[in-house]
Amino acid sequence: MKDWGYKISTPRVIDLDIAYTAGYAKLVEEVPSAKKCIMCGACTATCTASNLTDFSFRVCHILFRRGQVANLSVELDKCMLCGKCNIVCPQGVNTRAIISSMRIILSDMNNRNNPL
Amino acid sequence: MGRKNIIIIGGGPAGLEAAYHLALHDYSITLIEKETETGGHIRKDLKLFPDFTDASEVRKDLSERVMHPNIDLKTGICIIELFQEGLKWVVKCDNGSSIIGDAVLLATGFETFDATRKEELGYGIYDNVITSVEFEGMLKEGKILTSRGKVPQRIAFLNCVGSRDEKVGNLYCSRVCCINGVKLAISFKELVPDAEAYCFYIDMRMTGQHYEELYRTSQEKYGVTYIRGRISEAAATFDNRIQLKSEDTLACLPLKMTVDMLVLMVGIEASRSTRILSAQNGIAGEYGFAKGSGINFRDNLTTKAGLFLAGTCKRPLSFQETIADAGAATIQMMDYLKDI
Numbered sequence: 001m002k003d004w005g006y007k008i009s010t011p012r013v014i015d016l017d018i019a020y021t022a023g024y025a026k027l028v029e030e031v032p033s034a035k036k037c038i039m040c041g042a043c044t045a046t047c048t049a050s051n052l053t054d055f056s057f058r059v060c061h062i063l064f065r066r067g068q069v070a071n072l073s074v075e076l077d078k079c080m081l082c083g084k085c086n087i088v089c090p091q092g093v094n095t096r097a098i099i100s101s102m103r104i105i106l107s108d109m110n111n112r113n114n115p116l
Numbered sequence: 117m118g119r120k121n122i123i124i125i126g127g128g129p130a131g132l133e134a135a136y137h138l139a140l141h142d143y144s145i146t147l148i149e150k151e152t153e154t155g156g157h158i159r160k161d162l163k164l165f166p167d168f169t170d171a172s173e174v175r176k177d178l179s180e181r182v183m184h185p186n187i188d189l190k191t192g193i194c195i196i197e198l199f200q201e202g203l204k205w206v207v208k209c210d211n212g213s214s215i216i217g218d219a220v221l222l223a224t225g226f227e228t229f230d231a232t233r234k235e236e237l238g239y240g241i242y243d244n245v246i247t248s249v250e251f252e253g254m255l256k257e258g259k260i261l262t263s264r265g266k267v268p269q270r271i272a273f274l275n276c277v278g279s280r281d282e283k284v285g286n287l288y289c290s291r292v293c294c295i296n297g298v299k300l301a302i303s304f305k306e307l308v309p310d311a312e313a314y315c316f317y318i319d320m321r322m323t324g325q326h327y328e329e330l331y332r333t334s335q336e337k338y339g340v341t342y343i344r345g346r347i348s349e350a351a352a353t354f355d356n357r358i359q360l361k362s363e364d365t366l367a368c369l370p371l372k373m374t375v376d377m378l379v380l381m382v383g384i385e386a387s388r389s390t391r392i393l394s395a396q397n398g399i400a401g402e403y404g405f406a407k408g409s410g411i412n413f414r415d416n417l418t419t420k421a422g423l424f425l426a427g428t429c430k431r432p433l434s435f436q437e438t439i440a441d442a443g444a445a446t447i448q449m450m451d452y453l454k455d456i
Contacts, residue, residue, distance in 0.1 A: 038280060040318040040346035041363025050363075050370045059368050088236060088348040090281040 019067025023105045027064065030101045036091040037061060043085035043095050049078045057085055057095060064102050073106045119144045120453045123207050123215055125195055125393065126223035128156020129435060130427025132178040133442035134221055134449075139186035141450060146215050147182060148207070149191045150389065154179050156225055160249060162256045164435055165292075165299040166326040174435075198393045203456060205422055218456060219422045219449050222406055223442070224389040226428040229278025229286070229382040237277065237380060238350040244358050245350060245378045248273075248296060255303050260377075264356060267308055268376035272360060273297045274347045275317045279383030286403060290383035291432045294321045297381045298334050305338040313340045314375070316347050316362055324434060345371065350378055384432040397423060405431055416445040422456075424449050 028034050041058050049055040055078035063072060076099060085095040120143050124131045127149030135147045153159065155178065161171035182189060190209075197208040198220065205220045231239035231247050238245040243263030254260045262268050275297055279290040294317065301313040320342065322328040334340040345362040353359055358378045364371040386394075386404035394400040394407070399418045401407030406429045408415040416424050426445035427438040 036282065038318055039365060040276075041344075041365040042346045042348035044363035044365075044370055045345065045348035045361045047370070056363070056368055056370075058363060058365065090276070090283055090346065092282040 014066050014068060016066070020069050020109070021065075021067040023067065023069060023102075023109065024065045026105055027098065027101050031094050031097045033091070033093045034061070034098050037093050038091060040090065042088045042090065043093075046084045046088045048082065048084070049080060053078050055079065057099070060102065061098060069106060069109070073103070073110070076103050076106070120219070120456075121146065121217040122219050122221065122449065122453075123148065123205060123217035124221045124223060125198070125207070125389070126156070126225055126427075126429070127151070127154035127182075127189070127191065128223060128225045128427065129158060129178060129438050130225065130429075130442040130445075131156075131221070131223035132182050133439050134223060134426050134446050135187050136178075136181040136184070137443060137446040138449065139182070139184040141446075142186065143453070145187045146217065147187055147189045148193050148195060148209070148215075149189070150194045152192045154182070154189070154191065158435065160252055160256070162252060163299065163303065165295045166324060166330045168299070195389065195393065198396055200397075200420060200422065203422070219424065219453055221424045221426055221445060221449060222390070222393060222429050223426045224393060224406075224429045225387050226384045226390070226432065227387045229284070229290075229385050231277055231380045231382055233284055234277060234281075234380075236349040237274070237347065238352070238358065238378070239380055242350065242352040242356075242358060244268075244352070244356060244376065245380065247277075248293070248300060248379055248381045251300055251379045255300070255307070258307075260304060260307060262356070262376050266376070268311060269308075270312045270314075270373075270375045271304060271377045271379065272314045272316060272347070272358075272373070272375045273301060273379045273381055275315065275381045276346065277380040277382050278385065280318065286383060286385065288403065288432070289321060291321065291323070292434050293381040293383060295324060295327045295330065295434075298327075298331050298340070300379065300381075301340040302330070302334050302338050305334075305340065313338075314373070315340060315342050316345055316360075317342060318344070318346055324436070343371065347378075384428065387429070390429040394429075399423070399425075401430075405429065414448075416441070416448045422452065424452075 043057045044050045079099050122143050124147045155175040158171050194210040205217045207215045345365045347360050347362045357374050359374045391404040409417040426442045
């Protein structure tokens with residue numbers, strides 16, 4: 001077939017009708033302090049990975065909250081679990097536990113979707 | 117029956133306003149202030165938000181009105197104890213004297229947050245990290261200078277210092293720091309038009325009348341830059357400037373910058389007198405503030421008959437709200453005194 005140069009763009013909107021928000025429900029069960037986040041960005045400001053790569057804990061957190069989990073596992077691997085974000089967080093959010101929990105929930109989801 | 121005696125503790129805006137109204141209704145008022153002068157925190161202000169009223173004019177109005185034959189003003193006196201004895205209220209002062217009244221109005225106000233508790237922001241460690249109160253003091257002196265006596269060319273204000281901060285135990289919003297930051301940034305730009313002013317915020321809470329308009333004016337007319345992100349830490353550079361780290365949460369990128377001065381917008385906490393006197397009378401509420409009897413109604417009343425509350429001893433309030441609240445408290449007191 002002749003290629004006319006047209007293509008169908010995949011929507012980039014957050015579609016909350018189909019988003020995977022169950023993951024976040026599970027996360028707040030495991031790390032209740034996640035609900036206290038006020039998105040101030042102190043975590044990202046102090047983060048070494050954020051200063052050197054395009055990693056942002058705050059952005060990962062909000063994407064996960066909105067069920068936008070595609071490519072998130074790759075992003076989360078940039079965190080070195082140093083815990084500086086835990087120290088600067090004014091709200092006492094257990095940021096490190098959130099990262100670990102998001103990793104586990106995402107890998108469970110991947111395993112379910114792609115069984116061996 | 118004789119004239120009823122009212123004791124007002126605190127000679128800030130709430131205490132002064134209430135004293136004036138009660139004096140007009142022919143009560144005998146004893147107004148006690150721990151400092152040597154009345155006026156409370158507005159003594160430190162140059163201008164009031166949102167309309168840049170001269171704070172000393174407002175203070176003058178408030179203090180002149182309490183020069184009334186029905187008001188006995190006692191300054192420089194601290195209260196050690198407040199308790200009820202039958203239907204009367206007794207106040208014990210640090211000079212050994214006691215005052216007896218039929219009703220007491222607690223107008224013991226607030227204190228600003230001690231910024232040394234947020235060590236990562238460098239207050240008390242680096243010279244050019246100062247509080248909003250100290251910055252206001254400089255404005256009042258008419259000059260903003262760094263520790264080395266230079267006019268700062270770039271300055272940053274940080275909101276929510278000691279507010280919305282679980283780690284210091286203050287979950288609440290102090291409500292007035294956002295608009296006060298806007299006011300300070302404009303005042304600075306008026307004084308040093310060529311300088312840059314940055315405000316770091318988590319949310320801009322422009323809830324009062326004319327607040328949003330002033331926030332807009334600060335951007336349109338004065339070119340103040342607002343960055344949505346909390347400063348995670350501050351450090352001094354070799355030349356005594358301050359390097360900041362934040363996230364620009366709207367751009368989703370970490371941000372760093374060096375400024376000549378960092379101003380911490382310190383939040384409102386319950387004052388020492390508020391904490392002590394509320395605890396003595398079983399009316400201590402959240403965060404050390406005094407607790408009113410109700411949220412929707414009876415906010416100026418307490419569980420103790422004859423003990424009333426006005427102003428920021430209850431929670432963070434603006435100057436205008438404090439004045440309104442003091443008026444409301446006087447009516448509640450007159451209702452009570454009518455029946456005893």
